[in-house]
Amino acid sequence: MKKGKSPEGMGALFVILSAILFGTMPLLTKIVYAYGGNTYTVAFWRFAFGTVTVALIIAFSPRLSFRVTASEFRRLVLLSVFCGITPLLLYSSYQYVSSGLATTLHFTYPVSVMVLGALFFRTKLHGSQLLCLAICAAGVICFYQPGQNEGLEGMAIAVLSGVTFALYILLLGKSGLSHLPMLTISFWISLLCAVEIGLFSAVSGKLMVALPWQAWAAVGVLGVFVAALAQVLFQTGVFLCGEVKASLLSTFEPLTGVVIGILVFHEALTVRIAVGIVLILLAAVLLVVSPGEKK
Numbered sequence: 001m002k003k004g005k006s007p008e009g010m011g012a013l014f015v016i017l018s019a020i021l022f023g024t025m026p027l028l029t030k031i032v033y034a035y036g037g038n039t040y041t042v043a044f045w046r047f048a049f050g051t052v053t054v055a056l057i058i059a060f061s062p063r064l065s066f067r068v069t070a071s072e073f074r075r076l077v078l079l080s081v082f083c084g085i086t087p088l089l090l091y092s093s094y095q096y097v098s099s100g101l102a103t104t105l106h107f108t109y110p111v112s113v114m115v116l117g118a119l120f121f122r123t124k125l126h127g128s129q130l131l132c133l134a135i136c137a138a139g140v141i142c143f144y145q146p147g148q149n150e151g152l153e154g155m156a157i158a159v160l161s162g163v164t165f166a167l168y169i170l171l172l173g174k175s176g177l178s179h180l181p182m183l184t185i186s187f188w189i190s191l192l193c194a195v196e197i198g199l200f201s202a203v204s205g206k207l208m209v210a211l212p213w214q215a216w217a218a219v220g221v222l223g224v225f226v227a228a229l230a231q232v233l234f235q236t237g238v239f240l241c242g243e244v245k246a247s248l249l250s251t252f253e254p255l256t257g258v259v260i261g262i263l264v265f266h267e268a269l270t271v272r273i274a275v276g277i278v279l280i281l282l283a284a285v286l287l288v289v290s291p292g293e294k295k
Contacts, residue, residue: 011240014233015249016284021230023256026099027264028218028226029091035215039091040201041208042219046087047194049223050231054187064181068188075175076185080192082168088197089161096154103254104143105158110136110247112166117243121174128286129244136251136283142276143254166247172235173243182239186232251280 032042058064068076093102110133117123177185201207211219238246255277262269 008241008245011237011242012245012249013237015237015241015246016252018230018233018237019250019252020256021225021233022250023103023253024260025087025090025222025226026094026103026257027260028222029094030099031218032211032215033094035212037208037211037215037219038206039088039095040197040204040206041211042091042222043084043087044194044197044201044207045219046222046227047084047190047197049220050227051187051190051194053224053228054183054190054232058183058187061183064183066184066187068180068184072177072180073188075177076188077192079168079171079175080189080196082164082171083189084193084196086161086165086168089157089164093154093158093161097158099257101143102154102158103257104140105155106162106165107140107251107254108159109162109166109169110244110251112163113169113243113247116166117170121170123244125244129248132248132283132286135279135286136248139276139279139283140251140254142272142279143258169238169243169247173238178239182232182236185235186228190227190231249284251284255280 029042055066058066090102090106093105097105114123114125114129114133118125198207234246234250237249241249258269258273258277
């Protein structure tokens with residue numbers, strides 16, 4: 001009987017589901033912006049709602065605990081820095097460039113994961129991974145529409161958000177925290193991000209509390225389904241299938257953004273975008289079914 005790879009397969013599924021949820025961020029963020037919110041407000045309340053959601057789950061689950069050691073807490077603080085900076089940069093880029101281009105540039109982070117992993121963690125890259133990376137990169141490039149007058153500042157911020165997210169992925173995979181429940185990790189990272197962003201926003205006067213109900217609803221969805229559920233799914237996926245595979249499978253996020261654009265904003269499905277979707281799906285499928293390192 002052929003031996004299955006259920007843990008790795010489940011990890012891939014978790015990452016794909018998290019990417020779909022993360023793909024709703026531009027839509028929800030723009031709703032908040034439309035009702036007077038700003039970048040820091042969206043990021044803070046996203047993590048705040050996420051913290052409360054995960055805390056309630058842990059509190060009512062007898063098998064879960066908030067407890068971490070001092071060493072684990074220090075590692076969680078480091079992770080929270082990169083996890084918190086990433087949405088601040090990405091949400092800021094929405095104000096300078098289109099959300100589609102911002103998400104596309106953010107998804108240069110699989111390249112950053114591979115390069116930074118090879119430079120600092122001596123991660124070995126295999127031929128199948130490089131092939132999937134090339135296909136994936138070609139697919140993401142298809143989402144870029146030439147001729148648009150996009151700000152270089154916004155593009156740089158979006159790319160930088162990919163670099164910080166790549167560092168978060170690598171540090172998460174090498175953190176040695178896989179023995180902790182994913183909800184415990186998610187709680188502490190969300191709480192630390194909320195505290196860090198909240199303190200900075202309050203001191204700088206950028207934190208907003210008086211928002212219409214539509215903005216609160218959008219932020220609430222971001223907190224529950226992105227900062228809580230999607231974060232836990234992604235963290236679990238990283239530990240089960242690895243940092244590189246998780247980063248490449250996360251390209252389902254811009255795919256989700258395209259689908260939302262078509263369904264919600266009635267954007268046309270051009271041949272260029274269709275080719276990009278096919279390439280991303282092909283890269284994801286090849287990555288999941290590709291042989292392991294032992295072959």
